[in-house]
Amino acid sequence: MGILEFLKGAARQVVTGGKAYKAWVAVLVGMMVIGLVGYANQWQGGLIATNMRDQVTWAFYIGNFTFLVGVAAAAVLLVVPAYVYHWKPIKEVVVLGELLAISALTMCLTFILVDMGRPDRLTHIMPGPGNPNWPDSMLSWDALVLNLYLMLNLVVVVHILYRAYRGQDYAKWFVVPLVLFSIPAAVGIHTVTAFLYAGMAARPYWNAGILAPKFIASAFCSGPAVMIILFQILRKTTAIEIKDEAIQKVAELMAYAMFFNLFLLGAEIFKEYYSHTEHLLYTQYLWQGIGTHKALVPYAWFSLACSVTAFLIFVTPAGRKNWTTLNIGAVLIFSGVYIEKGMGLVIPGMTPDTLGEIYEYQPSATEWMVAVGVFGMGGLVFTTLVNVAVPIMMGTLRAKGASTVPMGAEATH
Amino acid sequence: MSQHDRLPIVQDAAEGCEAAAPPSRRDFLRTAAAGAVIAAVSGCKPDAVVEELQRRHLTELSKDRLQEMLGKLEKKWSAEYGKDVKVGLRPPMPGVNFAYGLDLSRCIGCRRCVYACVKENNQSRKNPQIQWIRVLQMDKERGVSLEHATPYYNPEKVPEPGHFYMPVQCQQCRHPPCTKVCPVKATWKEPDGIVVIDYDWCIGCRCCTAACPYGARKFNWAEPKLPAAEMNPVTDYLGNRPRPMGVVEKCTFCLQRTRTGRYPACVEICPVGARKFGNLLDPESEIRQVMDRKRVFVFKEELATEPQFYYFYAT
Numbered sequence: 236m237g238i239l240e241f242l243k244g245a246a247r248q249v250v251t252g253g254k255a256y257k258a259w260v261a262v263l264v265g266m267m268v269i270g271l272v273g274y275a276n277q278w279q280g281g282l283i284a285t286n287m288r289d290q291v292t293w294a295f296y297i298g299n300f301t302f303l304v305g306v307a308a309a310a311v312l313l314v315v316p317a318y319v320y321h322w323k324p325i326k327e328v329v330v331l332g333e334l335l336a337i338s339a340l341t342m343c344l345t346f347i348l349v350d351m352g353r354p355d356r357l358t359h360i361m362p363g364p365g366n367p368n369w370p371d372s373m374l375s376w377d378a379l380v381l382n383l384y385l386m387l388n389l390v391v392v393v394h395i396l397y398r399a400y401r402g403q404d405y406a407k408w409f410v411v412p413l414v415l416f417s418i419p420a421a422v423g424i425h426t427v428t429a430f431l432y433a434g435m436a437a438r439p440y441w442n443a444g445i446l447a448p449k450f451i452a453s454a455f456c457s458g459p460a461v462m463i464i465l466f467q468i469l470r471k472t473t474a475i476e477i478k479d480e481a482i483q484k485v486a487e488l489m490a491y492a493m494f495f496n497l498f499l500l501g502a503e504i505f506k507e508y509y510s511h512t513e514h515l516l517y518t519q520y521l522w523q524g525i526g527t528h529k530a531l532v533p534y535a536w537f538s539l540a541c542s543v544t545a546f547l548i549f550v551t552p553a554g555r556k557n558w559t560t561l562n563i564g565a566v567l568i569f570s571g572v573y574i575e576k577g578m579g580l581v582i583p584g585m586t587p588d589t590l591g592e593i594y595e596y597q598p599s600a601t602e603w604m605v606a607v608g609v610f611g612m613g614g615l616v617f618t619t620l621v622n623v624a625v626p627i628m629m630g631t632l633r634a635k636g637a638s639t640v641p642m643g644a645e646a647t648h
Numbered sequence: 649m650s651q652h653d654r655l656p657i658v659q660d661a662a663e664g665c666e667a668a669a670p671p672s673r674r675d676f677l678r679t680a681a682a683g684a685v686i687a688a689v690s691g692c693k694p695d696a697v698v699e700e701l702q703r704r705h706l707t708e709l710s711k712d713r714l715q716e717m718l719g720k721l722e723k724k725w726s727a728e729y730g731k732d733v734k735v736g737l738r739p740p741m742p743g744v745n746f747a748y749g750l751d752l753s754r755c756i757g758c759r760r761c762v763y764a765c766v767k768e769n770n771q772s773r774k775n776p777q778i779q780w781i782r783v784l785q786m787d788k789e790r791g792v793s794l795e796h797a798t799p800y801y802n803p804e805k806v807p808e809p810g811h812f813y814m815p816v817q818c819q820q821c822r823h824p825p826c827t828k829v830c831p832v833k834a835t836w837k838e839p840d841g842i843v844v845i846d847y848d849w850c851i852g853c854r855c856c857t858a859a860c861p862y863g864a865r866k867f868n869w870a871e872p873k874l875p876a877a878e879m880n881p882v883t884d885y886l887g888n889r890p891r892p893m894g895v896v897e898k899c900t901f902c903l904q905r906t907r908t909g910r911y912p913a914c915v916e917i918c919p920v921g922a923r924k925f926g927n928l929l930d931p932e933s934e935i936r937q938v939m940d941r942k943r944v945f946v947f948k949e950e951l952a953t954e955p956q957f958y959y960f961y962a963t
């Protein structure tokens with residue numbers, strides 16, 4: 236009964252918004268249409284519509300997937316500093332972080348789906364109708380943990396918002412353990428994703444113990460970058476109060492994470508170039524190219540430049556305090572990690588291939604279209620969720636007769 | 649041509665949708681919900697989707713179900729290729745463990761094995777072109793070095809001076825990384841040493857392709873093109889039967905032949921006798937003779953995949 240009314244209220248809220256909101260939603264829907272056109276093309280002719288081939292058998296889709304797992308993980312990890320530093324709108328941070336995680340996970344799962352040769356056989360990976368290869372296959376684990384993590388976030392968010400909608404505080408005994416559990420789970424999803432690569436002895440570029448820590452470090456850069464920008468938008472457009480210090484603290488943490496990320500990168504580059512074994516080729520393909528094959532080189536250096544600049548901005552207090560440089564830094568860090576974790580991770584792992592052949596991969600038009608569509612979908616999920624969650628948190632969207640105290644105000648813990 | 653021009657074809661040309669038998673009502677209800685979702689994604693008619701959903705892993709199918717399934721495939725392909733197609737599912741022979749030997753000093757790089765394999769095993773001829781054997785041309789000066797190898801050599805005459813040739817195909821590893829990573833157990837190692845794939849269970853995630861150190865696994869990037877006239881009708885379900893789009897395939901030591909005591913097609917065709925094959929458990933077999941008399945090695949030994957495919961230099 237109550238749930239139904241809650242869903243109706245939420246649905247009404249989804250289509251409620253100002254001009255800017257509606258225009259933004261229209262853009263996102265437009266992106267999804269582009270994606271559908273691309274995917275229809277791929278569905279009809281097969282994955283030959285992409286530029287992946289047997290030499291480079293995973294590419295842009297899987298790169299995006301990997302990057303987004305990081306976003307999903309790190310958004311929730313922001314809960315830790317929120318607790319440690321006693322940020323005021325802690326529940327808002329939790330809710331927004333989880334909403335971002337939900338949208339990132341939707342995108343992750345969609346990217347896996349569009350990469351599959353036989354999406355119609357999706358059930359084969361589910362326990363019950365299918366035959367998941369536990370404990371051996373990392374992908375079967377990844378599918379499991381990503382879905383569990385998605386559920387976890389959905390349950391917590393829906394519970395908090397539903398209670399708030401009815402003017403009640405959330406059930407602490409229920410939410411606190413789940414939020415605490417979602418912290419190791421966030422690290423877990425990203426570790427399993429790293430293991431997907433790191434476990435492959437056939438691909439020396441991935442087959443390194445450093446991969447999982449590197450994934451976590453870079454995730455701590457990209458996830459919070461989105462949050463920083465989001466916080467600023469929200470406090471301009473809504474009544475949510477987010478203190479400057481909180482935002483700047485996030486930026487500071489990102490600087491440390493980026494330092495660690497760059498350090499690990501340096502350690503890897505040293506190892507490869509100094510020992511100069513046959514494994515150097517992959518690293519060389521990324522940073523210098525091999526012979527005339529240099530497709531990735533500009534991306535690699537651009538990504539490094541972004542990351543270093545962002546690090547310098549965030550590590551200096553003046554850079555963090557100035558909103559312009561702060562936002563530039565957030566965009567830079569996001570782009571830097573996007574390239575590093577996407578194309579920069581997947582493609583050199585497969586170039587040259589296991590028999591030494593160099594196939595220069597660049598995403599095809601279809602791949603771009605599908606990726607645009609998936610991001611549009613994720614953006615739409617996130618936008619609408621935030622659009623519903625914020626008024627509930629602020630007490631403006633309530634069940635009839637429920638108390639309209641804003642969510643942060645009713646408790647003092 | 650814009651992609652819009654091609655869009656209308658998408659919904660209509662969903663091949664394979666017609667072939668499915670109508671499901672019973674109860675079966676339909678059981679899987680209807682999931683079916684609807686997939687049908688929405690696929691544009692396929694729900695009955696074909698339901699059939700796909702009702703499919704269980706090969707190891708869970710009863711004998712009758714298996715027979716029924718093979719019979720259906722025979723009928724479907726006999727009609728499609730206009731010949732009497734047989735689809736067997738021959739179990740491994742007891743007391744047999746296959747191994748392969750390849751004499752690098754004899755191979756002349758003529759690629760006859762590649763073409764014989766394509767013919768025997770019904771590989772897609774073009775777009776996508778699929779070949780289970782890759783012959784690498786290497787420099788004599790450098791020895792076996794992948795960095796200086798190429799599969800794209802096309803001279804008038806082979807062998808070319810200064811070069812030697814190294815054919816690579818599935819090595820039927822004793823510790824196959826490809827089967828370990830498969831999320832749905834669509835690929836596994838059989839007791840006679842052959843690593844097989846159930847093409848009707850594979851989800852096309854290509855984890856195995858990424859994990860295989862020998863580039864042995866090939867993906868059907870598009871609908872395979874197998875001309876009816878050239879189709880080999882003597883097939884095995886886990887071997888050379890026609891494959892659908894979107895799944896992975898690879899060398900199976902010609903199990904449709906070798907499990908009946910014949911040689912693989914590549915061994916038969918090789919004009920210089922560079923290819924040896926046999927049962928490791930039989931001391932008289934050709935492969936054991938090679939191993940006794942020559943010194944063999946395996947490719948990428950450092951990865952501990954322990955191939956059942958040995959290279960040697962006879963002279």
Ligand code: SF4
Nearest residue numbers: 818819821824826860
């Ligand atoms: S060669 Fe590749 S495909 Fe064949 S068994 Fe080994 S890992 Fe698997």
Ligand code: SF4
Nearest residue numbers: 830850851853854856
């Ligand atoms: S592509 Fe097929 S056989 Fe290979 S890992 Fe994926 S499901 Fe298994």
